[in-house]
Amino acid sequence: MKQWILLMGLALPFFVAGQSIDDIELAKIRAGFEKDNYTTGMQNALSSNEITKLAWSRENEGLTDHYFTYRVDVSGITNQKKSGRCWLFTSLNIFRPMAAEHFNTKSFEFSENYLYFWDLFEKANLFLNNIVATADRGIDDEKVRWYFRSPVDDGGQWINFVNLANKYGLVPREAMEETFSSENTSWMTKLINRKLREQALQLRELKNAGTSDKQMEATKVDMLSTIYRMLALNLGEPPTEFNYRYKTKDAQLVAAKTFTPKSFMKEVLGEVQLSDYVMLMNDPSRPFWKHYEIENYRNVQEGENWHYVNLPNEVIKGFCIESIKNNEAMYASCDVGKQLRRDFGVLDVDNFNYEAVYDVPFGMDKKQRIQSRESGSSHGMALIAVEVDEKEQPLKWQFENSWGEQAGEKGYLTFTDEWFNEYMFRMVVHKKFVNQKVLDIYNEKATMLPPWDPMF
Template sequence: MINKDKFEDLDKEFYKNRANVLAQSAVTRNGITESAIDPDVIKKSRHSFSIELKQGDITDQKQSGRCWMFSALNTMRYRIIHDLNLETFELSQAYPLFFDKLEKSNYFLESIIKTVDEDLQGRLVKHLLADPLGDGGQWDMFVNLIEKYGVVPKYAMPEVNLSSATREMDNYLTKMLRFFAKELRSAHKAGKSLEELNKLKDGFNEDIYRALTISLGTPPKRIDFEARDKDDKYICEKNLTPKEFFDKYVKMNLDDFVSLINAPTEDKPYNQTFTVDFLGNVSEGKPVKYLNLEINKLKEAAIRQLKDNKPVWMGCDVGQSFIRKEGVLDTEAFRIRDLFDLDFTMSKAERLDYSESLMTHAMVFTGVDLDEEGKPIRWKIENSWGERAGNKGYLVMSDGWFDQYMYQIAVEKKYLTEEEKKDWEKEPIHLKPWDPMGSLAK
């Protein structure tokens, strides 16, 4: 019980301390983080790197949670830009968004059919209903989309109102899907067969396709690829399917990529693979799979790929210790302990266990600064928030921040050690749908 009679004594003690008075003045006018910024961190966070990849113009996901798509597409367009000697180039982000929503809808409805005998008020069904087709995603989910639908240049399916600001569309699609879930469970209760439930589901998918076409436009079935390189040479190839365009111009063997995570909790041993139940989008695609490694192993694999002139997709908890204006990710960015005179620090494992941290955002490593011994000092990151955030759209991450808030990278298998390649082949342990490693980057 709070004893309100103590408030007067607490107030007297508060105002006896000069630091409390100054902290109150600063925070009430400027907020907590602005009052606690350590300027020395900004000074040392230089945007210079011993290994640095040059990318095209920065991209902007605007008011959408498509960072995982933008970052994956940024790793792909990098190859097109360099192979064809282009100044810049962008792949359509609206195109995979369309099919992600369609596939997630089907995945959700199939999950509802699988769980028709589960308690409607139970944790599993409530988890499925909570966010049937949100914007977020994972590397493996994007791979499944590309392998099924390919990619197209941005001009072939440009941004529209609802791709740049998805909340309204997501809202109505979610209402539809919850209604469809109710219809499927009611049909099961009325004695309909599995075949009849699947026929109902197929009709619902057609409704979702029509709603997406109204909202985002019709995805192209074939495209003409046109570009001019830095020497003004005209590049043109007509009548390509999106899959043909991907195979010919992106030229990434997605089967060669693996997801590495760092989850130092007791329930997730290192050198073991994991998957997450009821996490996915393309129902017939490959399930999400991770190999859990010590944090330095993630760094080593990322550096090997960067040294080979290839960017690295990654997922982190971007909201932690982040000076947004200057684009600095550093564990010492804010002197919060000094401000409140209280140390409430937790370990990485404790933050995962107590819901204080998880992967929230995906970006791309495009550089790293190494010391004389080849150890990383800071990392260069290509973000997808436009040029206004950070240094013209780029962030700098301290190596200490990598230790604490980096959770996932996707790299080619050839950048793993022989032992790690063997570990990747292990049968994955299944995690609950609400495990923090099942979080979606937005």
């Protein structure tokens, strides 16, 4: 009898923890769905229309224009097509005005394909290194599963660009044009990942069989030759040297000059040091005024991990305004899909009223959205403009996007200051616009976060 009571006591928590919906509870739920006139009309509308069209706030239309107090001098819109290379386009777009001014041209575009090739190649090397380093762990280990989940992909952010540019330099678009595979990356990356996973299993087996480090490295390099071949067939081979000539604004043809990628980067950027740019974050799910680093989140083995200072939005905005006033665009990333009216090129927290459609409240704040993975950074763009009031307080901002001229307002997206508060996450600002307090924090030892943190 005592044994039976003990078993019942042990079993009870499991029974209470998760109960099925019985007929009585289901009947209550059904009874709560009242078919009044509003509900019937909305059911008919939702079953026949796109939800966003019904949720669009008509009174919000036309309230946001595309004029600004301060705006960076930019020209031309790029297009990443069907790829996840927004971070790469955005990073390069920051320096396009500088290049156009240097060459005295109406517009200029770097080769995104060039750095994309090296990004995938370096990510492949890092993945295989990580697999060897964790070969003593079980295949179901959390970190091992994380590595196998996505050996390489299109994604990245500012520090990935820094790692690549410092190692491989930059080239103009004419030196390595886009290809079908660079603009439509899905199948190429799927097949490269298939091969990398196969190679990773082989490396784990060799490592656990006692293969020497020297032989392991030789085997890995041979595997990378296969990845290089796949990339070169899809994207073309990156140039080691090229000739570049161009026409100036006044249609003068400039004689061709021979460059290497490193010398071209030096020609265009001059004394600019990529290490002088600081990444800032607004993540209310973690303490502000702290320096964080994401474990093993980089694309180049010897490169830097992603790291940033977490700050209140009001502090970040002050730095952004100063940068724009000085004609310097910034790398920014946000949750672009939230409250986006794409055809108007406007991001506004009042664009869509889903509560009115469903008569259901949606109550999470930014911190809760991050913690529950409802919101996070999904897209990178260049921050180029701000409208301020008579007290120099921001009212609205503007992105230079990389979705082509047909998306948004001729390729640009305007967003309200309220939207900035809710859905902006990362900003990269030159250190000359950042105060000493933040720079001191940036130089402190960072708190390490796991690569599967909700924000990443």
